Amino acid sequence: MRIAILKERDAGETRVAATPETIKKFVKAGHVLAVEKGAGDGASIRDADFTDAGAEVGTLAASLKGADAVFAVRKPDAATLKKIAKGTLLVSHLDPSAEVADEMAASGLDALSMEFVPRITRAQAMDALSSQSNLAGYRAVIEASQLYGRAFPMMMTAAGTVAPAKAFVMGVGVAGLQAIATARRLGAVVTATDVRPAVKEQVASLGAKFIAVEDEEFKQAETAGGYAKQMSAEYQAKQAELVASHIAKQDVVVTTALIPGRPAPKLITKAMVESMKPGSVIVDLAAPTGGNCELTKADEIIDHNGVKIAGYNNLPGRLAADASALYAKNLANLLPLLVDEDGNRAPHWDDEIIQGMALSRDGAVVHPNFAKQET
Incomplete structure (x- = not known):
C-alpha cells in the first residue's frame, strides 16, 4: 500500500x-511511504x-x-481535499459532525475518524484521544x-513559609488523571471532581481528594463506553453549588470535561470566576468545543478581574515530538486493520473498530450518528 503523510x-x-x-x-512490512516536504x-x-528511514519526500502532489x-493529524483543508483522489482512505482527526461526514462522502473518500476509535480493550493501542x-493533561x-505567579509546592525558609x-x-x-498526577508532583494540594463514580x-490513588454530589444519579452516571453521561438539570444545579463554594478557594483550576459529539458542558460561570482570588489561573482543555468556562476564548489567555483563563486549542502540539511519536x-497499530494479508489496501469493514471509526465509504455517509435514516 502507498501511504501519503501530509x-x-x-x-x-x-x-x-x-x-x-x-x-x-x-517500509519493512512492504509499504511505500510518501511524506510531504516539511511535514515534520x-x-x-x-x-x-x-x-x-526509507520514505519518499516530495511535494504534496508527488x-x-x-x-x-x-x-494526517487533522482534517485536510478544502484545497488539499480536492487533490486527494476519490476512493482514497483518509485516516485523521476529523472533528466529526454531520457536516464533516457529508463533506467526506462528497469528496469520495473512505474516511476514518481517529476521535471515534472505540473505547474497548483491543483498541487501546490505537486510541489517539487517550x-x-x-x-x-x-x-x-x-x-x-507558568501563568500562576507563585510557587506550587510548600517551601519552608528562614524568611517564612x-x-x-x-x-x-x-x-x-x-x-x-495526568493533570492530577502532574500537579501533585509539583507539590500542589489537589482536589478533583467528575460525575462518574468509578x-x-x-483520584484517591493519586493522592487527591474527590469532590462531588454523590447521590443516586451520580451512581449511574457513566456510559458503557466509559464516557460521562449528560446529567439532569437538577444534578447540575447541586453540583454547581458545591463547585462554586469550592472553586472560590482554589489557586489553579484545570477543566477537561468533554462529551463526544456535543459542545463542552459549562462548569464554571462568570460568577464563579469572580469569586476566585486575583492571581488564580484556569486552564480550559475544552476550549476547542466551546470551553467548560463561560468566559473561555479559544486560543486566547484572558484576564478577568485578575484571574487568568487560558483556552489553548492544541496543548498536545506544545509537546510536538512526543505527541507525534504517540x-x-x-x-501504526491501526494499520493491520487497513490491509489484507498481502499488505494491500483492504479496510476490515466488518471489524467493530473500523465500523466505529468510519464516517464515509464509497461516496456515502456510513456512521450511524450521521447517516440519513430511510423513511
Whole structure:
C-alpha cells in the first residue's frame, strides 16, 4: 500500500502523522511511504530523517500521486481535499459532525475518524484521544504553573513559609488523571471532581481528594463506553453549588470535561470566576468545543478581574515530538486493520473498530450518528 503523510496546514499545528520509527516499520512490512516536504518541521523531524528511514519526500502532489491511503493529524483543508483522489482512505482527526461526514462522502473518500476509535480493550493501542489527552493533561498543569505567579509546592525558609498551591481538576478522564498526577508532583494540594463514580478511587490513588454530589444519579452516571453521561438539570444545579463554594478557594483550576459529539458542558460561570482570588489561573482543555468556562476564548489567555483563563486549542502540539511519536504509533497499530494479508489496501469493514471509526465509504455517509435514516 502507498501511504501519503501530509504536512499539517492548520495554524499552530506542529504534529505529524509519522515518525522515522514508524516509517521503518511500514517500509519493512512492504509499504511505500510518501511524506510531504516539511511535514515534520514542527516536531523537529527533518526531511532527511524521513528519507533515511526509507520514505519518499516530495511535494504534496508527488506524495498524493497513486496513494492508497492518506494519514494526517487533522482534517485536510478544502484545497488539499480536492487533490486527494476519490476512493482514497483518509485516516485523521476529523472533528466529526454531520457536516464533516457529508463533506467526506462528497469528496469520495473512505474516511476514518481517529476521535471515534472505540473505547474497548483491543483498541487501546490505537486510541489517539487517550494518547494525546495524556499529554494535554500534563501540559495544562505546566502552562498553569507558568501563568500562576507563585510557587506550587510548600517551601519552608528562614524568611517564612510559602503555602502550597491549591489545584482543582474538573473531569477525571485520561487528561484529568495526568493533570492530577502532574500537579501533585509539583507539590500542589489537589482536589478533583467528575460525575462518574468509578474514578473516585483513581483520584484517591493519586493522592487527591474527590469532590462531588454523590447521590443516586451520580451512581449511574457513566456510559458503557466509559464516557460521562449528560446529567439532569437538577444534578447540575447541586453540583454547581458545591463547585462554586469550592472553586472560590482554589489557586489553579484545570477543566477537561468533554462529551463526544456535543459542545463542552459549562462548569464554571462568570460568577464563579469572580469569586476566585486575583492571581488564580484556569486552564480550559475544552476550549476547542466551546470551553467548560463561560468566559473561555479559544486560543486566547484572558484576564478577568485578575484571574487568568487560558483556552489553548492544541496543548498536545506544545509537546510536538512526543505527541507525534504517540500518534504515529496509534496509526501504526491501526494499520493491520487497513490491509489484507498481502499488505494491500483492504479496510476490515466488518471489524467493530473500523465500523466505529468510519464516517464515509464509497461516496456515502456510513456512521450511524450521521447517516440519513430511510423513511
